[in-house]
Amino acid sequence: MKKFIFYSFTTFIILSTISFIQIYHNLDKYEVSSYNKKQKQLNLIINDTHRLSNALFDNVINTKKVIDVFKKANKSSDEEKIKIREELHTLLVDNYNNFKNYGIQQLHFHLPNNDSFLRLHKPSKFGDSLTDVRASVKFVSENKIPIIGFEEGRIFNGYRFVYPLFDENEDYIGSVEISSSLLNFKILFEKNNNTHIDYILRKDIVEKKVFKDQLINYKKYFLFDNFLIQKIIADYNVNCIHEVERNIIFKKLSKNKEFLNKMNNLENFYDIYFYDFKVYSIKLTPLINDFTSKKVGYIIMFSESDYFKYILDSYIIIILIIGMLSILIAYIAYKKDKEKKLTVGLAMHDQLTNIYNRHYFNIKIKQEFKKMQKQNIQLSLIMFDIDHFKLINDTYGHNIGDESLIYLANLIQNNIRVNDIFCRWGGEEFVILSKKPFDKTIIMAEYLRNTIDNKTKDNEKIPHFTCSFGVSSLNNVTSINEGLEIVDKLLYKSKKNGRNKVSF
Structure with missing residues (x-):
């Protein structure tokens, strides 16, 4: 009897261990797949914002009345530039204020030599050369074609949509940038995900590029001294999803030398954590300046896993006979349709x-x-x-x-x-x-x-x-x-x- 109990207990432990390893392995695969889906969702939001930017450019910026004002700026005296700047600001300020309702943070005109001419988001800042600090503006100036991507700025950071501007004779007169705020992407992403997302940047990169008097727009990110976050994002995080759990896990990570080393080198990081009978995962993906291909910070995603809820639901579904027949018939029809589409797709x-x-x-x-x-x-x-x-x-x-x-x-x-x-x-x-x-x-x-x-x-x-x-x-x-x-x-x-x- 004792042997039977011993064998039963041993077998239970072995099977339980094997089951736990398999569950953990499946959990890891599930979370990785989940993050890949979230990255695709984030890319879709960026693409949607790009389409919005194109619409604003075509219908508001690249118009005769705007071009007729801006084309005079390049060959004007400093006194004349002041009047042109005021005229352009008056012409667009109402539109810009409306743009902000759709997540547009910056509207910025640049002269052909890459000098800043008018920042609608900060009209008092102009005249500075962007050649060495804004690779996107320099690229558009040199190639006369539009470009998109993430880039740090002298005031804010964001996804840049930079367009060349031409007069009625097709002469290049400068460029304009329509940028969407990182907070906008955060809000849109978190709206449809049980996931907290942050954009953080290396402190040295921010301090090197941002105007000194605009560093007030940034603050230290949580427990990490060498990373900064925009204040508007940090303020929005006050009541963030899983705030308590996130803070506890990050506090543990801040004492982990291996993790800190990865952060300092801007390497990818992913891990799973068990806390208070729940599973959480964290993913740090390097944030890359799309125009210089340099790593400048991180996109951080933190979420509670729904894996166990997912597998529980799969076990408690009761399928009635009529439901099974309905699903079977629908599946056969769907399969044929899918195979037909797949055949057409493979042909092309x-x-x-x-x-x-x-x-x-x-x-x-x-x-x-x-x-x-x-x-x-x-x-x-x-x-x-x-x-x-x-x-x-x-x-x-x-x-x-x-x-x-x-x-x-x-x-x-x-x-x-x-x-x-x-x-x-x-x-x-x-x-x-x-x-x-x-x-x-x-x-x-x-x-x-x-x-x-x-x-x-x-x-x-x-x-x-x-x-x-x-x-x-x-x-x-x-x-x-x-x-x-x-x-x-x-x-x-x-x-x-x-x-x-x-x-x-």
């Missing part, structure tokens, strides 16, 4: 990179070429491939080669316009059908070439590589095949001339 998309394939590209280029011939629109081709791709496969293996192709496809997809048609042409070769004029397409190709070179240097999962480009216009050819032959020869020219080049 490259299975490895999930971008359009050559078949789809051939269909679209024929449509656009006909439209171009009838409507006289601008069409250009960019063809590029990875330099020494065979060497990557031979050195690192085909799995790394595939990862490099996937990374490249995602990088390009995130740096071209939504109406540009991007496809995998074959192997390591890709094609973009651009609806921009030829000269602007060349600029875009050069930007993509430089981005690939820089971004792959910093990626630890794939080897550094470069790409060679060819760019041609379709407006001067009589057939699609002629255009493709020309751009293919230009790509070969870049290869012949040393690679990592743009030929046109």
Whole structure:
């Protein structure tokens, strides 16, 4: 009897331990998946804000009455600039105050030499050069194309949407920035998530860039002296989700040398904590300046896990026979529909990179070429491939080669316009059908070439590589095949001339 009890107890302990390990493993996977979903939600909020910014730019900023005022600023005397600044401020201040209701924090005009001309959010601050402190403004000034991304500012930080401005003669007269506050993203994100989110920045970076008299907009982040948070976000956090639990866990972390070392080096951090019979998780993701690719702080997410509620619900669901039949019939119909959509999707998309394939590209280029011939629109081709791709496969293996192709496809997809048609042409070769004029397409190709070179240097999962480009216009050819032959020869020219080049 005693042996039976011993064996029973031992077996119970072993099975319980195995079950606990499995539960913890599943919990970890569940939380990681949950954070990935939250990051996608955050990206969707950024994309929605970008669309709002585009609408404000098109309908309010890039208008004749605004352009007619601002175009006079560059060649005016200091006294005249004062009057122009006041006129522009009067013209837009009501609109700017309305913008703030939609989370727009900054509206900032810059002269062609990158000098600040008018900050609607701080009209008293103007005349300072932004060349060395605002890479986004410098980029737009040099390339005359809009750009988006996160960047620290001289007053606030946020996601920048910077646009070039042109007069009626298409002469460049400066740029304008529409920026959304980090608090806006926080509010929108927390509204639909049981998750607390914070944006914090390295203290030395803030103190180096922000106007000295504007440092009052920042305060020390919680227990960490070398990180700052904007006061408006800190004030909003007074009644934050899970405030007590977050503070207790952060207090423990502040004494953890390994964690502090990771923070000082701006490394990724993720962990799970058990407190008061509940599970909490924390994720620190480096906040990157999209224009310099430098880590400047963290996006912090803190949440209570709903994993156990999730698995409990899955056990207590009682399915009636009629419900099972209904679900089965609906599932069969849904499965067929899904398989049909999947078949169509596979026919149009490259299975490895999930971008359009050559078949789809051939269909679209024929449509656009006909439209171009009838409507006289601008069409250009960019063809590029990875330099020494065979060497990557031979050195690192085909799995790394595939990862490099996937990374490249995602990088390009995130740096071209939504109406540009991007496809995998074959192997390591890709094609973009651009609806921009030829000269602007060349600029875009050069930007993509430089981005690939820089971004792959910093990626630890794939080897550094470069790409060679060819760019041609379709407006001067009589057939699609002629255009493709020309751009293919230009790509070969870049290869012949040393690679990592743009030929046109």
